[in-house]
Amino acid sequence: MKAVVTGASGFVGRELVPLLAGAGAELLLVGRDPDALAGLFPGIAACGYEALAQRGASFDLLVHLAVVNNDADAPPETFFAVNVEHMLNVARAAQRAGIGRFVNISSVHALDERNVTPYAQSKREAARRLAGMEGIGARTVYLPAVYGERWSGSLSFLNRLPRSLAHPVFRVLAALKPTVHMRRLAAFLLEPAPGGEDEIILSDGQEQNLVYRVVRRAVDLAFVFAVAVLLGWAMLLIWGLIRAGSPGPGIFAQERVGRHGALFTCYKFRTMKQGTVQAGTHEVSGDAITPVGRFLRRTKLDELPQIWNLLRNEMSLVGPRPCLPVQRELVEARRRLGVLRLKPGITGLAQIEGIDMSDPERLARRDAHYGALLSLLLDLRIMAATALGRGRGDRTAGQAP
Known part of the structure; x- marks a missing residue:
């Protein structure tokens, strides 16, 4: 050289x-x-x-x-x-x-x-x-x-x-x-x-930083405890409203791609009509979303059942949003850019910036940026932005940005 x-x-x-x-x-x-x-x-x-x-x-x-x-x-x-x-x-x-x-x-x-x-x-x-x-x-x-x-x-x-x-x-x-x-x-x-x-x-990175890993896990578990204790009654109410509003279960379980490419079952409140095709949200018609589901997606309350995934350490509060196994272009882009080493999250940097799964390459690049810039202050900023209404999830097909 x-x-x-x-x-x-x-x-x-x-x-x-x-x-x-x-x-x-x-x-x-x-x-x-x-x-x-x-x-x-x-x-x-x-x-x-x-x-x-x-x-x-x-x-x-x-x-x-x-x-x-x-x-x-x-x-x-x-x-x-x-x-x-x-x-x-x-x-x-x-x-x-x-x-x-x-x-x-x-x-x-x-x-x-x-x-x-x-x-x-x-x-x-x-x-x-x-x-x-x-x-x-x-x-x-x-x-x-x-x-x-x-x-x-x-x-x-x-x-x-x-x-x-x-x-x-x-x-x-x-x-x-x-x-x-x-x-x-x-x-x-x-x-x-x-x-x-x-x-x-x-x-x-933060993989070898014990301080980061301990604090991040403690925050995840504190969130699980807070939701279970303070919003347990609301989750039961939401479950009942979903059941009453459209045929089908209240909880939607779906296989997602997790850390290192391992598959896991992700839990959410059902926001779409029963029988909706298993595909990325951007590929699904907006007509598939139920009236109750529209409210849940707008407020991100549909994500609350994922406290079970947090408890099982399959997800974290902040990280790249887990995709479906059939979204092969996104999975491959994330694999190429090293994103799959990260634990998926309920919200993430790309989400608060309005980047969704309809643009796999751009999303994977921003996820890679998040992985390189991992820090507690960045995670806190993402959580605060999400709480203030940013990062409301993927748009359905035909929905305006």
Whole structure:
């Protein structure tokens, strides 16, 4: 591996360069002050941007770290000049050098369209412009809070704590917001030529974070207890209204695709007429929904019987909505993007954003984003949005968005 790295003098570069060099990569560091780079990384070649096209001619990869960060006190014009125009100039120089891979590093802040800071807007524009370039394999990689041997930014206070205390505190903080160790970015970059999406989110995930898993499970069980105690009478009333309103059972049991692709039985209050075809909601006529079912779907009360699935640990309050086995396109897209490693949920990020199963690829991509950004604060935001009326389920065929 022969890699060019721009902007190596920042925190990410200082952590990343030793990892790449330690893995045997031949590096060329590019910046406005080559002498300063040579002083930071003795023994590693360095040059200015004007020499990139010539010096980088035999290299395989360019990692673009040069950026005006979101904490910089600079006018919007500076953010766009550096984060967009300078990045494009570097990409063009990489094209002239014949470098086949170009990886633009960004922050997950740029993925949030509600974030209108100059940093986020400039990085979104940079990713859009880069995606339109031809003749180079370009990707934007989005990172949450990064750390390595040390922490930076809002986590830098951890550097002043004893290691025996810093790591437990970090685990608690990492449960609240997503993080990524620099080793994960280095491993991604060292892959020969990874295929897949143009936009990648790298994170540690929460699978190994005991704090996240314990709190999430405790919240699920607390919800089960609260619904059973406070709304048990309402569930009986709903069951009776369904039975009285149309022929058929009050509870609807349906096989769904769960974690790791395992099938499980999902329980809901019946909202459609008995004998309705087993298909995705978007494929079913709105006439199939009963009058009582229409109210239940609008208020999401039809989901209450899923407390049984929560109790059995087959589902969680928040996660990708479980689909039917016959929805093969969605199942395959979720498998390809790693979504099936996640526990399904009663509500999810895609649902509160109005993305339903009528667009399998888009839904699977957003589910994958949720999986990469897992955190207690994100789960809380999704639950709050759902409680305020967003994420009311899939639209039926012919129903307006």
